[in-house]
Amino acid sequence: MASLGENISNVLSRLPEGVRLVAVSKYHPEDAIRQAYDCGQRIFGESHEQELRHKVAALPDDIEWHFIGHLQTNKVKYIAPYIYMVEAVDSLKLLREINKQAARNGRVIRCLLELHIAEEATKYGFSLDECRKMLAEGEWRELGNVAICGLMMMASNTDDEKQIASEFQTAYDFFNEVKAEYFADDDNFKERSWGMSDDYAIAVNHGSTLVRVGSAIFGPRVY
Numbered sequence: 001m002a003s004l005g006e007n008i009s010n011v012l013s014r015l016p017e018g019v020r021l022v023a024v025s026k027y028h029p030e031d032a033i034r035q036a037y038d039c040g041q042r043i044f045g046e047s048h049e050q051e052l053r054h055k056v057a058a059l060p061d062d063i064e065w066h067f068i069g070h071l072q073t074n075k076v077k078y079i080a081p082y083i084y085m086v087e088a089v090d091s092l093k094l095l096r097e098i099n100k101q102a103a104r105n106g107r108v109i110r111c112l113l114e115l116h117i118a119e120e121a122t123k124y125g126f127s128l129d130e131c132r133k134m135l136a137e138g139e140w141r142e143l144g145n146v147a148i149c150g151l152m153m154m155a156s157n158t159d160d161e162k163q164i165a166s167e168f169q170t171a172y173d174f175f176n177e178v179k180a181e182y183f184a185d186d187d188n189f190k191e192r193s194w195g196m197s198d199d200y201a202i203a204v205n206h207g208s209t210l211v212r213v214g215s216a217i218f219g220p221r222v223y
């Protein structure tokens with residue numbers, strides 16, 4: 001059975017230059033995160049505010065915490081003091097609240113807009129047209145304590161690799177569209193977060209810059 005360090009090395013060996021690993025540590029204990037940290041990993045993904053709060057208090061200060069799950073507006077205030085990036089901004093309402101809480105903490109919080117491309121009703125995110133409408137209306141430009149740094153999405157939960165590749169390509173094409181239209185002069189807008197344990201190898205062939213890998217590193221969830 002491979003060690004956690006070997007698992008990280010295996011994933012990293014498959015990532016081309018310019019693609020970074022978000023180690024999805026939700027439901028895994030602090031000692032596992034510490035092991036990954038000791039192997040050089042610095043970006044970790046969590047999706048539950050209370051669990052994350054305990055981990056932030058117990059683990060090194062230079063960890064880059066990404067909130068990768070669905071974030072309720074009433075939870076933003078708890079993570080605003082320390083979160084590095086919110087990867088799953090699925091509404092303008094949420095973006096407003098992140099801006100409000102970031103301002104209260106004297107911070108600028110990095111955000112990714114979540115797209116709903118997968119053919120599954122249970123997934124969150126903007127449709128492409130909803131995202132276009134939100135960007136065109138322009139209120140986001142007035143939110144000075146958030147920085148929109150790119151897009152995030154999850155592919156359909158299917159074994160059909162052609163469908164997965166098509167969804168990633170749709171996201172990549174849309175990134176290029178909105179980059180040219182709204183963020184051409186913004187160097188912050190560069191991240192494309194797609195690809196997980198089962199499909200990150202496909203994702204990196206379709207423009208991903210951040211892959212969110214959990215089980216391939218940490219194994220099955222512990223709690």
